[in-house]
Amino acid sequence: MLDLKLxxxxxxxxxxxxxxxxxxxxIKPIVELDGRYRKAQAEWxxxxxxxxxxxxxxxxxxxPKEELEALRKExxxxxxKQDQVNEERVNxxxxxxxxxxxxxxxxxxxxxDGEDENGNKExxxxxxxxxxKNPRHHYEIGTDLGIFDFxxxxxxxxxxxxxxxxxxxxxxxxxxxxMLDTHAGKGYVEVFPPILVNRDxxxxxxxxxxxxxxxxxxxDDDLYLVPTAEVPVTNLYREEVLEEEKLPILHxxxxxxFRREAGSAGKDTRGYIRQHQFNKIELVKFTTPETSEEEHExxxxxxxxxxxxxxxxxRRVLLCSGDIGFCARKCYDLEVWFPAQDKYRxxxxxxxxxxxxxxxxxxxxxxxxxxKPRFLHTINGSGLAIGRTLAAILENYQNDDGSVTVPExxxxxxxxxxxxEPQLTHA
RNA sequence: GGAGAGGUGGCUGAGUGGUCGAAAGCGGCUUCCUGCUAAGAAGUUGUACGGUCAAAAGCUGUACCGAGGGUUCGAAUCCCUCCCUCUCCGCCA
Numbered sequence: 440m441l442d443l444k445l446x447x448x449x450x451x452x453x454x455x456x457x458x459x460x461x462x463x464x465x466i467k468p469i470v471e472l473d474g475r476y477r478k479a480q481a482e483w484x485x486x487x488x489x490x491x492x493x494x495x496x497x498x499x500x501x502x503p504k505e506e507l508e509a510l511r512k513e514x515x516x517x518x519x520k521q522d523q524v525n526e527e528r529v530n531x532x533x534x535x536x537x538x539x540x541x542x543x544x545x546x547x548x549x550x551x552d553g554e555d556e557n558g559n560k561e562x563x564x565x566x567x568x569x570x571x572k573n574p575r576h577h578y579e580i581g582t583d584l585g586i587f588d589f590x591x592x593x594x595x596x597x598x599x600x601x602x603x604x605x606x607x608x609x610x611x612x613x614x615x616x617x618m619l620d621t622h623a624g625k626g627y628v629e630v631f632p633p634i635l636v637n638r639d640x641x642x643x644x645x646x647x648x649x650x651x652x653x654x655x656x657x658x659d660d661d662l663y664l665v666p667t668a669e670v671p672v673t674n675l676y677r678e679e680v681l682e683e684e685k686l687p688i689l690h691x692x693x694x695x696x697f698r699r700e701a702g703s704a705g706k707d708t709r710g711y712i713r714q715h716q717f718n719k720i721e722l723v724k725f726t727t728p729e730t731s732e733e734e735h736e737x738x739x740x741x742x743x744x745x746x747x748x749x750x751x752x753x754r755r756v757l758l759c760s761g762d763i764g765f766c767a768r769k770c771y772d773l774e775v776w777f778p779a780q781d782k783y784r785x786x787x788x789x790x791x792x793x794x795x796x797x798x799x800x801x802x803x804x805x806x807x808x809x810x811k812p813r814f815l816h817t818i819n820g821s822g823l824a825i826g827r828t829l830a831a832i833l834e835n836y837q838n839d840d841g842s843v844t845v846p847e848x849x850x851x852x853x854x855x856x857x858x859x860e861p862q863l864t865h866a
Numbered sequence: 867g868g869a870g871a872g873g874u875g876g877c878u879g880a881g882u883g884g885u886c887g888a889a890a891g892c893g894g895c896u897u898c899c900u901g902c903u904a905a906g907a908a909g910u911u912g913u914a915c916g917g918u919c920a921a922a923a924g925c926u927g928u929a930c931c932g933a934g935g936g937u938u939c940g941a942a943u944c945c946c947u948c949c950c951u952c953u954c955c956g957c958c959a
Contacts, residue, residue: 477916484927485928487929490940494940495884498884507939511939515939812913
């Protein structure tokens, strides 16, 4: 969330930056509410001070009885009045907090203006787009190869759930290992967190309270299925003060991800691109404000490296102010080439959140010079989404005879196999 | 799931109604002493929000002893509810 002090002191600036998101956000109600809250707070404190004074005079025990009796009465009535004020104060505080939690981060200066994805800016492209005559979709290739079973996925769960069979399951697992091994080799400490998290976690990383319907929630427990490893991993250090010497902290994590995809009706209904459950490797960094910019660039490069190892053509896109995520102040999307769709599709999103998540989650560090604890910066990015990587491999590595060549780096993870051939693997 | 014990400051741990934001020790920081190290001496040592201030420092107000309510002029301390941790039993990969 945003710093309330910043909102107070530079309301015009904040308002102008929020307007760049084209989301109809305004802090005016917050400013107004804040004024009322502070008044109530001051009144409550004054009454409290008086009550403290009164109880203080009981300590000495030197006042005459009648006087004590009068004070007792005064304290009682002060308490009554205070209770009234308190009700207002608590309500205002909650309302204020709720509002603050619903205001998105301010886009960074270098984020281009724009209303939607059309305003995004291509930063770079990598690789050669393969020339494939009549490229087939990954779901066609994969079904023929016996590695996707879409019907049975639906039977077991519901639509947007898919079963991976045979080489599909193996490649998925190989990709996880390749990615985790690569990142772990660059200093990211591997984490395998809980897949169910409590509500505080989702508020901490900004999924809630704004996007309540997007996540799976358990009926009998106050727990949610994680929509991304970002949630448990970022919350690892929630409400902690870390030593600056420990920063930056780098983590990589595999988790399955669960998203209800509310509002995505009709989008990517075929294939393995948009599932309710999918696997992803996530990179998460905790940094000082001074190094966050640089660490964000490095993290994005680390994600790109995976695509380059797999020899998948991709581009890097800088999201514009209207397309950037709720918590992000700056975000690069990595988009991989899908031959059959004849376009790039998102496969990784690398965001710098500044201190936005840190404020929500209480992530602080103590500066080396021993000063007061400060909010740290959080950065994360997919490194990469596994399912989409599998789909991209199928499309980019497809051969005329229906087989798929295995990318070289993956071969050692798959017992040396070089090609996946069509085969009957199950009834 | 059942029974018991317990949740206090960075840590250990005292504290059963006012003198407690909280003893003591450890750790941290500052200074002194010391050829260096070790040892020693003195002082200092949380967080949040507000006021004062150009700002910082400083000063000052309020809150915070797991969370939320209650009793009381006054609660770390008494009462209620919840959460969490530990031990034993049960169950289980």
